[in-house]
Amino acid sequence: MTQSREVHLVNRPDATPLPSDFQVVTVDVPAPGAGEVQVRNSWMSVDPYMRGRMRDVKSYSAPFTLNAAMTGGAVGEVVISNDPTLQVGDLVQSMNGWREVFNAPAATVQKVSATIPAQAYLGVAGMPGLTAYVGLLHMASLKDGDVVFVSAAAGAVGQIVCQIAKLKGHKVIASAGGPEKCAWLKSIGVDEVIDYRAESNLTKALLKAAPEGIDVYFENVGGTHMDAALAAANPFARFALCGMIAGYNNPEGASVNNLMMAVGKSIRLQGFIVSNHAAQYGADFQRDMVGWISSGQIKWNETIENGIENAVTAFLKLFTGENTGKMLVKLS
Amino acid sequence: MTQSREVHLVNRPDATPLPSDFQVVTVDVPAPGAGEVQVRNSWMSVDPYMRGRMRDVKSYSAPFTLNAAMTGGAVGEVVISNDPTLQVGDLVQSMNGWREVFNAPAATVQKVSATIPAQAYLGVAGMPGLTAYVGLLHMASLKDGDVVFVSAAAGAVGQIVCQIAKLKGHKVIASAGGPEKCAWLKSIGVDEVIDYRAESNLTKALLKAAPEGIDVYFENVGGTHMDAALAAANPFARFALCGMIAGYNNPEGASVNNLMMAVGKSIRLQGFIVSNHAAQYGADFQRDMVGWISSGQIKWNETIENGIENAVTAFLKLFTGENTGKMLVKLS
Numbered sequence: 001m002t003q004s005r006e007v008h009l010v011n012r013p014d015a016t017p018l019p020s021d022f023q024v025v026t027v028d029v030p031a032p033g034a035g036e037v038q039v040r041n042s043w044m045s046v047d048p049y050m051r052g053r054m055r056d057v058k059s060y061s062a063p064f065t066l067n068a069a070m071t072g073g074a075v076g077e078v079v080i081s082n083d084p085t086l087q088v089g090d091l092v093q094s095m096n097g098w099r100e101v102f103n104a105p106a107a108t109v110q111k112v113s114a115t116i117p118a119q120a121y122l123g124v125a126g127m128p129g130l131t132a133y134v135g136l137l138h139m140a141s142l143k144d145g146d147v148v149f150v151s152a153a154a155g156a157v158g159q160i161v162c163q164i165a166k167l168k169g170h171k172v173i174a175s176a177g178g179p180e181k182c183a184w185l186k187s188i189g190v191d192e193v194i195d196y197r198a199e200s201n202l203t204k205a206l207l208k209a210a211p212e213g214i215d216v217y218f219e220n221v222g223g224t225h226m227d228a229a230l231a232a233a234n235p236f237a238r239f240a241l242c243g244m245i246a247g248y249n250n251p252e253g254a255s256v257n258n259l260m261m262a263v264g265k266s267i268r269l270q271g272f273i274v275s276n277h278a279a280q281y282g283a284d285f286q287r288d289m290v291g292w293i294s295s296g297q298i299k300w301n302e303t304i305e306n307g308i309e310n311a312v313t314a315f316l317k318l319f320t321g322e323n324t325g326k327m328l329v330k331l332s
Numbered sequence: 333m334t335q336s337r338e339v340h341l342v343n344r345p346d347a348t349p350l351p352s353d354f355q356v357v358t359v360d361v362p363a364p365g366a367g368e369v370q371v372r373n374s375w376m377s378v379d380p381y382m383r384g385r386m387r388d389v390k391s392y393s394a395p396f397t398l399n400a401a402m403t404g405g406a407v408g409e410v411v412i413s414n415d416p417t418l419q420v421g422d423l424v425q426s427m428n429g430w431r432e433v434f435n436a437p438a439a440t441v442q443k444v445s446a447t448i449p450a451q452a453y454l455g456v457a458g459m460p461g462l463t464a465y466v467g468l469l470h471m472a473s474l475k476d477g478d479v480v481f482v483s484a485a486a487g488a489v490g491q492i493v494c495q496i497a498k499l500k501g502h503k504v505i506a507s508a509g510g511p512e513k514c515a516w517l518k519s520i521g522v523d524e525v526i527d528y529r530a531e532s533n534l535t536k537a538l539l540k541a542a543p544e545g546i547d548v549y550f551e552n553v554g555g556t557h558m559d560a561a562l563a564a565a566n567p568f569a570r571f572a573l574c575g576m577i578a579g580y581n582n583p584e585g586a587s588v589n590n591l592m593m594a595v596g597k598s599i600r601l602q603g604f605i606v607s608n609h610a611a612q613y614g615a616d617f618q619r620d621m622v623g624w625i626s627s628g629q630i631k632w633n634e635t636i637e638n639g640i641e642n643a644v645t646a647f648l649k650l651f652t653g654e655n656t657g658k659m660l661v662k663l664s
Contacts, residue, residue, distance in 0.1 A: 222592055244592035254592045260554055260576035262603035269601040271594035
């Protein structure tokens, strides 16, 4: 019988997750039933939002079950098909990540084209790309002349936000940690890059990079980044609140002191979850993004760990900022 | 020659303003020129936003000039008119507060009707009333079924927010400091009143008052009030950010820890300054508010200090919460 390794959450972390909060378990995968396919995952995604699912609290996505395989984005190849809609060899996307092989009803996986690299469906052409698109264009209501500030700009979402803003003709200021990420951002055309680890005063650095002030802020970090953005914002600025990774493991890390500036400057802060907007903007996104990739206007970077045994390592690196671009785990 | 007393700002306060930061000065008021009127103020307004104007920083309203009369809302009676558009005895509204008598071009003051009490033009029928109206109905996009939370609810703006929400059929939770204010809020029909001074955990108190969660928050306070509102908010809640008085004298007092909840709950926070919306919503407001006052659906409370020599005292009481309803200074 086919075997698969999968990653279980065995303990709900209070602060930064530890490797001991997880366990890699080997399971037997029986033959798929009628109407089912068996899929061998090629790639799985690790994303910051998964940290929230490790808590046992009501949230926008259900908490992970303890001592069961976690879930998340994955792309893989159909190896057995008991359904006429899918053939062996088809590339499919699913939420059955954190495992090597799985059976599922054919209708619960989505066939994707092999014209772009498979892992792009977990990044630029997938949820992170849609997040960038919806956040910048719709939540922050990007308009002509806006100066755009992006935090965690070298991450899976941030790198796409920067490039969409650039291809639409905006001045873009990006913040990232370390010289390697900053060099990557320069290489994709970002106007001003701030290495926040090298700055003792982020507000000052931002005001120097954008003396005219910022009109749009794409928020991935929180804490001092939010305070700097509030301080540098022009009247009627719009902030898309996508994530605040500084506070995921330590809520104190996301403490904000300048929120009262939002009153005097008439700032709008819009929190959002991309899944609420996929139906409305998904088709526009697919059309625009395929065009931008084809014309070479959107590039991407990725950081890869190999093997399910390194999936937890890959996840934990999200919180120490060791990824440039999308963090991925190659499974086969 | 007519004499007038006026209040000067003589020092820009760093933290809580002190009486010594102000000086009452007696000046001569000459006869008004051609096209001018002379007005004796009956009432002047003190408002929290004036604290911001004491700082020498770029903001939505210009800083007060040192060693000159401050400005602010006032209503008074024309005592000399050199312009055909205004008659002696007319009631006029102006921004020439913080003084007893002034000359001004007739076009810079606004004639108002004496069918409602004069001081209402500084409160329920003036800027605070319009702030409540615009903030609740337009910034927070109030819609059927919304549960509404209001902080500083017994203040000039808060008391009107509560009543507009009630007359439109909503459940309203109000926060105020002390039993007297809470009793007033109960008397105007607020469903649940939280005396925040008597609560060690505001979030717990709010969740008890609104176990179904809140959909709209009208923010006047900041700090722990904002954190409680974020914690109790339902998905897609809308916050109107009108003021954050907790931080006006001490920016640390407005520190917010829960802002990251705005991401998962898709909350919209909209800062606003009422003057940016007066042209758009002023006429609707006047029509609705006159109707609500006439039908007895809107009541108001006010706290009065007498004489220009007590204007600074009245202003300082805003920050210790000693006013119930609109804080006013009666000048004649």
